[in-house]
Amino acid sequence: MRKLLNNPWIVAALALAAAAFVGQSLWPRRIVAGLAVVPAAASAAETPPADQPAAGGVAVLSAEELLALTGPATRRDPFAPGAKSVAALAAIEKARPDLLDTVHLTAVWSQDGAIYAVINGSIVQPGDAIGRLKLESATTDGVWLVHWKGRDHLELGGDFTLHTPAASPAALASSL
Numbered sequence: 001m002r003k004l005l006n007n008p009w010i011v012a013a014l015a016l017a018a019a020a021f022v023g024q025s026l027w028p029r030r031i032v033a034g035l036a037v038v039p040a041a042a043s044a045a046e047t048p049p050a051d052q053p054a055a056g057g058v059a060v061l062s063a064e065e066l067l068a069l070t071g072p073a074t075r076r077d078p079f080a081p082g083a084k085s086v087a088a089l090a091a092i093e094k095a096r097p098d099l100l101d102t103v104h105l106t107a108v109w110s111q112d113g114a115i116y117a118v119i120n121g122s123i124v125q126p127g128d129a130i131g132r133l134k135l136e137s138a139t140t141d142g143v144w145l146v147h148w149k150g151r152d153h154l155e156l157g158g159d160f161t162l163h164t165p166a167a168s169p170a171a172l173a174s175s176l
Contacts, residue, residue, distance in 0.1 A: 099164040101131040103145070105154050108138050117143050133162060 142155040
């Protein structure tokens with residue numbers, strides 16, 4: 001390959017081919033979607049009637065007819081956020097379940113001055129996070145859990161469930 005690229009004739013041929021491809025991509029197209037385009041300077045005598053196909057079986061259209069075939073003049077920005085209706089947000093609401101965090105306190109003990117607890121089968125210390133809950137402190141009676149609603153005391157052997165409802169459509173619409 002290096003030997004070919006050192007040959008000036010091959011490099012010149014590659015450069016001409018690249019220039020031809022770029023020129024072809026920039027040159028105005030004369031055929032759009034299989035329909036022949038008639039230049040504006042063509043006379044009416046040269047244009048066959050619209051009901052008869054031109055030679056080769058391709059219908060010849062005027063520039064106005066081709067412009068009528070194109071889509072709307074306004075273009076939609078693909079990066080703009082779409083407007084969502086309240087009905088669409090309600091459908092999202094039904095699909096999104098409420099969030100539940102359930103914890104079960106099995107044991108609490110003190111070892112070498114540190115307090116440990118077994119919650120959901122895992123050993124945790126005050127300050128550790130369990131899902132969306134945080135263990136604030138622990139005593140021999142139970143533990144204090146902190147969450148977005150406030151704080152709750154969980155007794156030894158007890159269960160606690162934090163229920164977070166899914167966002168309402170009005171809240172979703174205001175966040176958009």
